[in-house]
Amino acid sequence: MTTTAAAAPAVRASTSSLSVLAWYEARRFARNPVFLAAATLTAYILWDRQRGMVADINAVTVYPAIFLGGFGMVAAFWLTQSMRRSADALDVAPTPWPVRTAAICLAAVIPLLCGGLSLLAIGVFQQVPGDWTYGSLGTSNLFAVVLSQTVLPALGGPLLGAALARWVQFPGAAAVLFLVLYGWVTLTYTLAAAHRHSTLIVMLRFFAPFAFFTNEDSPGRVETWRGSPWFFLGWQLCLCAVAVIVALLRGADPGLRTRLLRLLAGVLGLAALMYALAVVGGWGYPVMTMPGAAPVPIAG
């Protein structure tokens, strides 16, 4: 009883310090030069694209992912590493490391909001020649695709940056990881365009934090590739959860560490399920969409 009574104010104090720290970290994130450059470049690209007609919607949705997600990862990495540099001062403060890490993770709300605004801007202002631009995706699947390509990377990138910085001391890790992920998504896109029917390539394409679902084969001909956009969205959400848990694990006390490890095992299991369903779900074969014609399967 005494323990419970004593624990309540401690929890309240911890929650209060978390909210204060989160607000402080969010302001730091919003003022970070890398993030400001990312937000400016995203706004510029979206403005530039909406001035004309875009036949390949990928040419719009990919930019918030690169800038808000990729550059956001670098910004979060630097912010988290700056905490490491002032460890001598922070170690004597009463706030434990996981609370500070959680505050940085909560600051990812800032790029998430920017991702949401990007999605809104694309939905409201972007002009396309016709519904065939979106391939054979229905309204629901299309919503999942744009959500997974613009909003989720804006959240996942900074979370990944925070997790990376908690475990890796090498200061150039974020820049290297950005290039590796960029190269991996580019490679799987190139392979998917060449081997549309291959299940292995579908697996490779979805084994990433970002994936394409359509491709403009030639002007007026849009391919819709295999895979379920909603389950891929679930996979991305699981990756975000994994990043947060891995970030919190560093410096956690034994009790919290045990709980986090159990949670991590559960989330990894769910991620594997989502990944498998994303690969086997959706269209069973790639289809081609053209203006004024019904979608047709692409011959294997």
Add this chain to the structure above:
Amino acid sequence: MTSVELRAVAWPVVSGISAVAAAAGACGVAWRGGAPALLPISFALLAAAAAFLLDEPASEVVDVTPTGPGRRTAVRALALLVPLGVGAGLVLAFALRQTRPSWPDVGLALAGNVLLGFAIACVARRRTGEPGPVAASAVVGALIVPGLLPPVARWVHTFPASAPYPYGPPATACWWVIGGVCAAAVAASLASPRRLVR
């Protein structure tokens, strides 16, 4: 002196990033059609590796020794052979599989990328003992962002193409200019007295 200075190079970082670059470039060479996208990424990684060559954690001690910055930089520049060697291997593999763009053009792009990373590090070294992280991020941004911005990408090309670009100068012209500017920047950073901001 040379061996002591070379021992101070951050070899794990330089060779680690070069290994990642080799893997990315090998994927680009292995799959036809992947080279125009993956070789520039690989070269950008090699440029990032070159940006870490001048990192000196003990700069406050080293910078006041009689050995001048020119000598130290010249010795450390020998370590450029690692990223350049990895890149040369990729260019060779590329040349064996594809004929266009020509291997001298791809090789020039490689040399330009690596020199750019090194030059940014040289300039940043005047202000900090460990310019690697900032220089690597800057060179990655400088090499990747122009290709992502359509108005810039139309005119500025950092990787040679199989067919001539419809707009803007060819990549080779771009790299000759950038290479010249980098050489001048390296020379200037070594010639003028070091200015440390503490």
